[in-house]
Amino acid sequence: MLSIKNLTKIYGGKNKAVDDISLDIEQGEFIAFIGTSGSGKTTALRMINRMIEPTSGSIEIDGKDVMQMNPVELRRSIGYVIQQIGLLPHLTIKENIVLVPKLLKWSEERKDKKARELINLVDLPESYLDRYPNELSGGQQQRIGVIRALAAEQDIILMDEPFGALDPITRDTLQDLVKVLQKKLGKTFIFVTHDMDEAIKLADRIAILSNGQLIQFDTPDEILRNPANQFVRDFIGENRLIQDRPNMRTVEDAMIKPISVTADKSLSEVISIMRERRVDTIFVTRNDGTLLGYLDIEDINEGYRKGKDLVDIMHRDLFKIQIHDKLQDSVRTILKRNLRNIPVVDENNILLGLITRSNLVDIVYDSIWGETPAGVDEA
Amino acid sequence: MSEFFSNYGFELLQKTWEHFYISAIALLIGVVIAVPLGMLLARTNKLGNWILTVAGVLQTIPTLAVLALMIPLFGIGKIPAIIALSMYILLPILNNTIIGVRNTDPNAKEAALSMGMTRLQLMSQVELPLASPLILSGIRLASVYVISWATIASYIGAGGLGDFIFNGLNLYDPVMIIVGTVAVTVLALLTDKILGLVERYAVPKGINISR
Ligand SMILES: Nc1ncnc2c1ncn2[C@@H]1O[C@H](COP(=O)(O)OP(=O)(O)OP(=O)(O)O)[C@@H](O)[C@H]1O
Numbered sequence: 209m210l211s212i213k214n215l216t217k218i219y220g221g222k223n224k225a226v227d228d229i230s231l232d233i234e235q236g237e238f239i240a241f242i243g244t245s246g247s248g249k250t251t252a253l254r255m256i257n258r259m260i261e262p263t264s265g266s267i268e269i270d271g272k273d274v275m276q277m278n279p280v281e282l283r284r285s286i287g288y289v290i291q292q293i294g295l296l297p298h299l300t301i302k303e304n305i306v307l308v309p310k311l312l313k314w315s316e317e318r319k320d321k322k323a324r325e326l327i328n329l330v331d332l333p334e335s336y337l338d339r340y341p342n343e344l345s346g347g348q349q350q351r352i353g354v355i356r357a358l359a360a361e362q363d364i365i366l367m368d369e370p371f372g373a374l375d376p377i378t379r380d381t382l383q384d385l386v387k388v389l390q391k392k393l394g395k396t397f398i399f400v401t402h403d404m405d406e407a408i409k410l411a412d413r414i415a416i417l418s419n420g421q422l423i424q425f426d427t428p429d430e431i432l433r434n435p436a437n438q439f440v441r442d443f444i445g446e447n448r449l450i451q452d453r454p455n456m457r458t459v460e461d462a463m464i465k466p467i468s469v470t471a472d473k474s475l476s477e478v479i480s481i482m483r484e485r486r487v488d489t490i491f492v493t494r495n496d497g498t499l500l501g502y503l504d505i506e507d508i509n510e511g512y513r514k515g516k517d518l519v520d521i522m523h524r525d526l527f528k529i530q531i532h533d534k535l536q537d538s539v540r541t542i543l544k545r546n547l548r549n550i551p552v553v554d555e556n557n558i559l560l561g562l563i564t565r566s567n568l569v570d571i572v573y574d575s576i577w578g579e580t581p582a583g584v585d586e587a
Numbered sequence: 588m589s590e591f592f593s594n595y596g597f598e599l600l601q602k603t604w605e606h607f608y609i610s611a612i613a614l615l616i617g618v619v620i621a622v623p624l625g626m627l628l629a630r631t632n633k634l635g636n637w638i639l640t641v642a643g644v645l646q647t648i649p650t651l652a653v654l655a656l657m658i659p660l661f662g663i664g665k666i667p668a669i670i671a672l673s674m675y676i677l678l679p680i681l682n683n684t685i686i687g688v689r690n691t692d693p694n695a696k697e698a699a700l701s702m703g704m705t706r707l708q709l710m711s712q713v714e715l716p717l718a719s720p721l722i723l724s725g726i727r728l729a730s731v732y733v734i735s736w737a738t739i740a741s742y743i744g745a746g747g748l749g750d751f752i753f754n755g756l757n758l759y760d761p762v763m764i765i766v767g768t769v770a771v772t773v774l775a776l777l778t779d780k781i782l783g784l785v786e787r788y789a790v791p792k793g794i795n796i797s798r
C-alpha cells in the first residue's frame with residue numbers, strides 16, 4: 209500500500225506546487241492524477257520516487273517511509289514511464305528493456321528471458337530486441353517504454369502522461385494494453401494525464417488536482433455522478449455529464465407517453481385509435497390505468513375477422529420495467545429479448561410510459577457522440 | 588634531393604617518430620584531463636562557462652610565448668613541451684565535451700536517473716556515449732593542432748620535425764624546411780584520417796542511425 213500524508217512541495221519559499229495532499233492507494237489499484245497544466249501532478253508523482261524531495265509530509269510504501277530509503281534503490285524498485293519515452297538511443301531495445309535488471313546485476317540468462325517475455329507481452333516480434341530505438345515508431349517505442357518499467361518486477365509503476373504525444377489510435381491501443389497488463393500483473397499504477405476520457409477509461413480512482421491541492425479523489429462513476437464542486441464540474445465538462453446520461457438517467461427521463469386503451473373498448477374503436485396514432489402496438493389497461501396486456505396489429509386483424517372481443521385476444525404476459533429502474537437495465541432487457549418496446553409501470557402496475565427501441569437508439573448515439581447536432585435534432 | 592635523403596633519411600624517420608610521440612603523449616594527457624573535467628563542468632552552469640572563457644583567453648596567447656614561459660618553470664626539453672602542448676589542447680576537447688554533454692537528450696537522462704542510475708552510471712553509461720560524437724571530433728581537431736604546434740616545441744629543445752625547419756632556417760636550406768613542413772603535414776593528415784575512422788567505429792551504432 210502507498211500512503212501519502214500531507215505531502216507538500218514549495219518552490220522558492222512561497223510557490224506551492226503541491227499543497228498538503230493526502231491519499232491512500234491500495235496495492236493493485238490504477239490511480240489517475242488529473243488536473244490542469246501546472247496543477248502539480250508531475251511534482252506529486254516525482255516525489256514518490258524521490259526525484260523531487262518533498263518540503264514536508266510523508267510517503268510510505270507498505271509502511272516504510274521512503275525518506276528513510278536509499279533513493280537509488282527506491283527508484284530501482286519503482287517503474288517509471290514518461291511522455292517523451294526517454295529510451296537510450298545508443299542501446300538496443302533489449303538493453304533498454306533490461307536497464308534496471310542490469311543495474312540490479314541480474315544474470316545474462318535471466319535478463320534475456322525477461323526481455324523476451326516482455327516484448328511478447330506487447331505484441332512486438334522478438335527480432336526487435338536487437339534493433340535500436342530510432343528504428344521503431346513512436347508507438348512502438350512507448351511500448352518499450354512501458355515494459356522497461358516492468359522489467360525489474362516493480363510493484364509500483366509511475367507514468368507521467370505516457371501517451372500524450374501519440375496519435376489517437378495508437379494511444380487507444382496502448383491504453384488497452386496498459387489496462388490489461390495492470391489487471392494481469394496486479395501492480396499499482398499511478399498515471400498522470402490531462403485527458404479525462406483516458407482517466408475514466410483506465411482508472412479505478414481518479415485524483416483531481418488544482419493549484420497543488422487535491423480537490424476530489426474517487427471512482428470515475430462517483431466523480432461523474434457527484435462532482436465535488438464547480439471546478440470539478442467544469443473540468444469534467446458539461447458535455448461529459450450529459451454523455452454519461454444513460455448511466456444516470458432514470459427510465460422516467462427517457463420514456464415516452466404510451467398509447468393505450470381501456471379494456472372495455474371494442475376492436476373497431478381500437479383499430480381507429482391505432483390508425484389515428486399510427487402505432488402497431490397498443491396497451492390495454494383497466495380504467496384506473498393498471499396495465500393488463502397489449503395488442504398488436506396482426507392480432508387485431510385476425511380477432512376482428514373472427515368477431516372476438518378485445519380481452520379474448522390480448523397478450524397478458526409481457527415484459528415491463530419499473531419507473532425507478534436504471535435506464536441501462538431497460539436497454540439490456542430490450543436488446544436481450546429483442547423487443548420493439550417495453551412498457552414502464554409503477555409499483556402498483558399502473559402504466560406510466562414506454563421505452564421504444566428507437567428512442568433508446570437516440571440515447572445510445574447521444575452517449576457516443578455527445579448531443580445530437582441541432583440541425584439533425586430538428587430534422 | 589636523393590642526396591638529401593641519403594644524408595638525412597634516418598634522421599627524418601627518427602624526428603618524425605619523436606614528433607609523433609610528443610604529440611601523442613600531449614594528446615593523451617589532454618584527453619585524460621579534459622574529458623572527465625568537461626563532463627563534470629557540463630552540469631555546472633556558471634563554472635563551466637567561466638572555465639571555457641578562461642581557456643579561450645589562454646588559447647589566444649601565442650604558442651611560442653607559452654613555450655617560452657615554460658622554460659623558467661620546467662626548463663627545456665621534452666617534458667615542458669609536452670606540458671605546454673597538453674594545456675593548449677585542453678580547450679578544444681573541453682569545449683566539445685561540455686557542449687556534447689549539455690546537448691544530450693534530457694529525457695534520456697531523466698529516464699535513466701528515474702530508473703535508479705547513480706550519477707556515475709549516468710555519466711559513464713549515458714552522457715559519455717551520447718556525447719561521444721562531439722568529444723571524438725574535439726579530440727580529432729586537437730590532434731591536428733597538437734601536431735602542428737609540436738613543430739614549434741623544437742624551439743625549447745623538444746626535438747621532432749621542428750628541428751628540420753629551424754635548422755633549415757639557420758642554414759638557409761630550403762629543402763630542409765620543405766621536407767620538414769611536408770612531413771608535419773603528412774603526419775597531421777594521416778592522424779586525422781585514422782581518427783576519422785576511429786570516430787566512425789567508436790560512436791555507438793544507435794546514435795549513427797539517428798543522423
Ligand atoms: N523546479 C521547479 N522550480 C520552480 N517551480 C517549479 C519547478 N517545477 C515545477 N514548478 C512549478 O510547480 C507547479 C506544478 O508543476 P508540475 O510540473 O507539477 O505541474 P503539472 O501538473 O505536471 O503540469 P503539466 O500538466 O503542465 O505537466 C507549476 O506552477 C510549476 O511552474
Ligand SMILES: [Mg+2]
Binds near residue numbers: 249250368
Ligand atoms: Mg507534468
